[in-house]
Amino acid sequence: MHTLQTCQELDAADTLAPLRQQFSLPEGVIYLDGNSLGVLPTAASARVAEVVSQEWGQGLIRSWNSAGWFELPRRLGDKIARLIGARPGEVVATDSTSINLYKVLSAALNIAAEDAPARKRIVSERSNFPTDLYIAEGLCRERGYTLQLVEPEDIAAALTADVAVLMLTHVNYRTGAMHDMAAVTRAAHAAGILTVWDLAHSAGAVPVDLNGARADFSIGCGYKYLNGGPGAPAFVWVNPRHADRFWQPLSGWWGHANPFAFTPDYQPAPGIGRYLCGTQPIINLAVLECGLDTVLAAEPLGGMTALRTKSLALTDLFIALVEQRCGGYGLGLATPREHAARGSQVCLTRDEGAFAIVQALIARGVIGDFRAGDGGLGRHKDILRFGLTPLYIGFEDVWHAVEHLRQVLESGEWQKPEFNQKHAVT
Amino acid sequence: MHTLQTCQELDAADTLAPLRQQFSLPEGVIYLDGNSLGVLPTAASARVAEVVSQEWGQGLIRSWNSAGWFELPRRLGDKIARLIGARPGEVVATDSTSINLYKVLSAALNIAAEDAPARKRIVSERSNFPTDLYIAEGLCRERGYTLQLVEPEDIAAALTADVAVLMLTHVNYRTGAMHDMAAVTRAAHAAGILTVWDLAHSAGAVPVDLNGARADFSIGCGYKYLNGGPGAPAFVWVNPRHADRFWQPLSGWWGHANPFAFTPDYQPAPGIGRYLCGTQPIINLAVLECGLDTVLAAEPLGGMTALRTKSLALTDLFIALVEQRCGGYGLGLATPREHAARGSQVCLTRDEGAFAIVQALIARGVIGDFRAGDGGLGRHKDILRFGLTPLYIGFEDVWHAVEHLRQVLESGEWQKPEFNQKHAVT
Known part of the structure; x- marks a missing residue:
């Protein structure tokens, strides 16, 4: 039985947790879309300024070699x-x-x-x-x-x-x-x-x-x-x-x-x-x-093997919390349970409302994304997609994300008109 | 007969001269390589910081639409x-x-x-x-x-x-x-x-x-x-x-x-x-x-037609000054004299030393570039290439560039070993 406290304990024991300090994340956002667009490394802002102002602006054509x-x-x-x-x-x-x-x-x-x-x-x-x-x-x-x-x-x-x-x-x-x-x-x-x-x-x-x-x-x-x-x-x-x-x-x-x-x-x-x-x-x-x-930067901490261990723990936790706390709301699991057959994301299905539920979550600061069933051909169900990136996502983030999902489903707020207006999404 | 003063008068009469204020150029450089890599628009530094820190860092995946x-x-x-x-x-x-x-x-x-x-x-x-x-x-x-x-x-x-x-x-x-x-x-x-x-x-x-x-x-x-x-x-x-x-x-x-x-x-x-x-x-x-x-930004000032008029005046001046002040140094002209057959650059030829002369000019802050004769096949002579970009090059720049060229040729400084070491150039 997972609780907020057990999630916090997992974070406290997580040797990879300091890696999150490498990133600039928006306040109040739990970002579960790193499988679509990763987040900003803090170092990138200074680096891009250097490339533009110094290497290009001052070095000009010489930078092809000198930089x-x-x-x-x-x-x-x-x-x-x-x-x-x-x-x-x-x-x-x-x-x-x-x-x-x-x-x-x-x-x-x-x-x-x-x-x-x-x-x-x-x-x-x-x-x-x-x-x-x-x-x-x-x-x-x-x-x-x-x-x-x-x-x-x-x-x-x-x-x-x-x-x-x-x-x-x-x-x-x-x-x-x-x-x-x-x-x-x-x-x-x-x-x-x-x-x-x-x-x-x-x-x-x-x-x-x-x-x-x-x-x-x-x-x-x-x-x-x-x-x-x-x-x-x-x-x-x-x-x-x-x-x-x-x-x-x-x-x-x-x-x-x-x-x-x-x-x-x-x-x-x-x-x-x-x-x-x-x-x-x-x-x-x-x-x-x-x-x-x-x-x-994860290499001294165990590299991809350590990141994979944490990723599986995060996706396991996400699946377990959805089953523990969001039962009865018609959610299915599209992602394989078997570790060897799973990447670093969890995809849920629902017969209706997948798009609107994702929009309602985004409005709460939990950013995942929606993928239509098989190009709209109806072969597969619509998908709510959540990428769990171990570099900057923690166990408490997963707790809160699933809690928001539970509240969105329980309250029915996803049925509000503003969450059902489809426009271009990537 | 062109003089430094007539060049300065041309700059004073140039209605496009204010366009140069759009750019961040290195101190002490006359940049005649805009045909290879254009210079830095000052606005780019702030814009790139906005894209990185705000649109990517804060907006994340939402910026595909919102930005x-x-x-x-x-x-x-x-x-x-x-x-x-x-x-x-x-x-x-x-x-x-x-x-x-x-x-x-x-x-x-x-x-x-x-x-x-x-x-x-x-x-x-x-x-x-x-x-x-x-x-x-x-x-x-x-x-x-x-x-x-x-x-x-x-x-x-x-x-x-x-x-x-x-x-x-x-x-x-x-x-x-x-x-x-x-x-x-x-x-x-x-x-x-x-x-x-x-x-x-x-x-x-x-x-x-x-x-x-x-x-x-x-x-x-x-x-x-x-x-x-x-x-x-x-x-x-x-x-x-x-x-x-x-x-x-x-x-x-x-x-x-x-x-x-x-x-x-x-x-x-x-x-x-x-x-x-x-x-x-x-x-x-x-x-x-x-x-x-x-x-x-040149559109209210006459657009490409006005830029072309200035470009031809700049390349005409460059050619005239080379002929007036660099005679007897074995330079030839590869660029057509006819306006309708000329782009915005002037290319000079020389039987020997073209590479080293360009390097000596770069050391003096006059950045042009070198192009080998026809891929090294010997069909054409080596080229000293000078791009004259009317957005940010003025007539006095041309005067000083040709004066540096004259001094490099007269002094023979291009024959120094450091200007004859070929390495990767773009």
Whole structure:
């Protein structure tokens, strides 16, 4: 039986609690949406002022060298590598998740076209993040492939001899369900299929071991659990056994073997360098580094393993409190109970009112978000989504969040008209 | 005969001179590299602090709507449109120049493949900016096209019946030579060829009229004459007669007709909206808007026409002073003397020492840059490049810059070892 007091005791015993001091959080807010946009590292304000006023304003063009701008995608890539089981030099921070997916999926299709030209299918999950499906759909149209969308339980059966690539998001954005990356990759490889993993809801949230899983390609997002700021550059990793094999199609100057020679013909850089393309948004990259540093600050305290332990304790607590205190209000659980199958979020379902309940919670300062059931196709129920980021969320926060949820349901305040007006949400 | 005094008189009579007060420039620097990286708008420091501390830090995920983040690519696009002869709703600010070129060149090839499938060639200039050639080279490999590179004087003869697309940079990055966009586009269209114009060295530097020229596709850079900060997002324009015809291949969520519906299938937004892809770097976009505002501030003073008049006066003065005061030092002129064929920069050549002379000038606070002769292939001479940005450069600046050049040449100080050590330059 959890009480406010037992939650406070968990916070008092939490060795990761001091990490919260790295962030500037609004007063009166319990922020359970770090899986959509991470919070502001306090260091970012001073850093961005330095980049703008000093590096740009005073250093001007000289800062490409003197301030290390040109090295940022690789320097940040090396920091991200420490969080996802990659080695130094294997990752770059660049462009958006969608664009990086286009690069790696193109490269994967090029490899498949050479090694197994009869394989003309990409398999993914129907509830994968839509932009991943859109990018795959575009490439399929362009190259004569078919995109086959299946439910998670049907993935194994879909790994047939005509499949070139299995493209999955490691932790599902809607449900928080997590794939066993090593096992799924083994199954794909046994069937002669390459794997592309989207780590948008994994990097900085759960331990990832890309090399250990022998994954083929991976991309991820900088502005969710990595706290890199709105629209922060994404990242891309390619297994070294594939990295030198093909150009990716976005062959811009920053991916050139000798970018300052200004030769008219393209020669790709060795390794992950060729996955760079054009000039990068330096200010956002500098801010992303502040975000990465907030996660790496956990390394002396046990790193991703310790963060994962706390994350599971937070999500366990959230589920237990909802069941203990919000019974009888029609809530269901979309997130798996099994630890190995769960990311760092808890998703609840409700037959009606999910959108309005989320709005009522936001009005009380408890920020989660709403996700419609399967793109409005009605295959799944609407979802109330709560991301629990162990870097800055504590156990007492969970208590209060669930208590607000209970009050919103008990009072029926979610039925007020102002909470039922849908507008654009992200 | 120009003197310091006549230059000062020109400054005193310059109605655009107050525009310089919009910028924070380092003390003791004459910055003639705004064609590579524009200078810092003073307003950007406060704006970036607001975006980081308030919109991100306090507003968090809510700022996608409440702070208008989602509208930034279109809102900034409308501002850029005013500078390039486009209409509201025809331009978006997004991604990098290289990536936007990939989008429009792909779309142009799609149109050509449908309308004129026998045309299998892209024509460009050998001294086009390298990344443009790299992107075209990648697309040619992917789709079975040939990239034909010609000298500027051979473009007209190259517009033959097997050419699908003519891809040019309006103002050449090395020489400052400017094409007649309307005439070249007419010649291309008469031969059944689509045009792609890179405005990297034009937008904010010279008047551009994309619709007047009936151009087909265009892209450009945010961090040169638009003062958007290092790696600022680029922009893309598509003639409305083409915009709805094809997907561009980077079909991400932000280009979806209904991006918040989260449907698994892609439906492109109408018009230029479909040229958006993934989530954009919001902080850099906000800073780019400050840069755009510095150029638009010229509108009540005569806008791009007035800026162009001053730009030509500045480049004329620079050329005249070099000839008047630096004769006998082996300098040549790579930039056309004819106004209609010149952008906003002056490029000098020298058989030897161009790199070291630029370094010696930088050491004196006169920042221009060096460009090797045609990618080191020896086809052209090395270049000393000086961008003259009328928003913040005055006539007296030009006097002092040329006087420093004269002293560097006369004293032979450019021959010092420290000015001859080549390292990575951008």
